[in-house]
Amino acid sequence: MEVVGMKWSENISIGSLALYVGGFLMLLLFWRKFRGGKKLRLPPGPSGWPLLGHLPLLGTMPHVALMNLSRTYGPLMSIRLGTAPAVVVSSPEMARMVLKTQDHLFATRPRTITGEVFFYNFKDMVFSSSTDHWRFVRRIFDTEILSLRRLGNLKSFTEEEMKTTVERMLREGRDGRLVEIDRNMAQSSFDIMCRISFNKTGYFEQKIPSSTSQEEPVHLPSVMADFCSITGGFFVGEYIPFLRKLDLGGFEARLLELRKRFSKFLSPIIEEHRQRGDGEAQDFLDVLLSLQRDGAGNGFPNDEIKALLQNMLLAGTETDANTSIWLLAELMRHSEVRQKLVDELDSVVGQDRLVEDSDLHHLKYLKATVKEAFRMYPVVPLLVPHAASEDTTVAGYDIPKGTRLLVNAYALGRDSTVWTNPNTFDPERFVGKSTDVRGQHFELLPFSSGRRACPGMEMGIHRVELRLAQILQTCVLSLPSGVKIDVEEAPGITLPRAHPLQVLVTPRLQPEIYYRNGIRF
């Protein structure tokens, strides 16, 4: 997902400066002429740099920089990303206006290089700005893939994959060894997404051999990590279009290379599924191939199938993995919350059987704790950028067509006028309250709201809750003496932690319970 982070100074060659300035002045003249000299009443905002606009102010943590700026300039703030005008929303009232009252006007996406190059010219859903294409693929996701009915079918294997996670953690933790939580959570999410997408696992460690001996085998998690890392940066050509041809920093070339590697991974899996023919759809890829056979949409070419598989794997892996990592990090800092969760599990589920999906509804404190993690650590902190499809006004300010919209979910969750002690992890704030993360309460928008809200929301919430319940019921988590866990963030598109989380893991239940459930360590 495209986010506004940057390393602009590395990417700009001094020799291009004259070109920047000349181009900028021309753009300015064109802009004035185009607007017919009409003075727009834009939302307030800081003054920006010539040409680069506010990009130099954003640093490597744009959500934090924008939260701080909004405290001076207000909850609807104008900025410029290079030549691209943008507004930043940082209060529940403004979020409601753009994602509910005017949702229909802000439901499109700006055209991005990532969408064009990596997703086969916008054939995916996340970056698609075409209303017709987006509607068509969104319906497939909502009805065929991520509906509650399907989620019901997926629950049993999600439970299975999570047992495998617990087993691995207990095995790795034998003899007092430290267990890497980051890798375990990433593997858990990745394996689940591979099962949902094409009913296979094992690729977290395994590479797919390539067809020719000259080419390197493809390791998909590395391709995905590279994608997240390079799209976390700012690329001059994205925001200053007349410089795009220069591909400063080699961004486009790298994106294209990653797309090719992704494709090498997916092609044999697609072929294998195709050979299987027209049976009952068992996974996402089966659904896509049946649409291709029926000639749905634009005939559903292979590129579209690949783009949508890329969406599934990228949008559904780091998001819930990073939420679980932050959640466990906070629990290692708050032993009293951890103990309360364990007590609740013991009283609701007991220690004679493993917690199941159907128990989650009764685990009220666990649900409150998960909400607290979503409040403090919304893993897509500025959501995916939206864009205005028409000229409009918000709160009396003009928002011209094409303006980018950034909703700062991170700032909403840390707003001290809404939350008491917003920087303190305290699940009690949600106990007995109806405030929820599903897009109805605009002070809490980890999954966004409105038409572009995350279609994987139910799946994401379910996974984070069940994973937490299973880990805490089956494992005792502790830290070596003297070790303290910090909450420092690193730059990146899905709010990664700066330092790896490593904990001691020992069994908590009687051996026969693990044995009966096929957990061997």
Ligand code: HEM
């Ligand atoms: C904790 C887990 C997750 C979080 C916090 C999360 C959050 C988000 C957010 C904030 C957006 C952007 C919404 C906007 O632009 O307004 C989004 C979009 C999206 N998410 Fe998720 N997500 C999660 C899990 C998943 C999963 C498991 C899947 C797939 C199985 C998924 C698929 C998508 C897709 C396809 C979109 C694009 C929707 C569109 O453009 O219409 N997400 N997600």
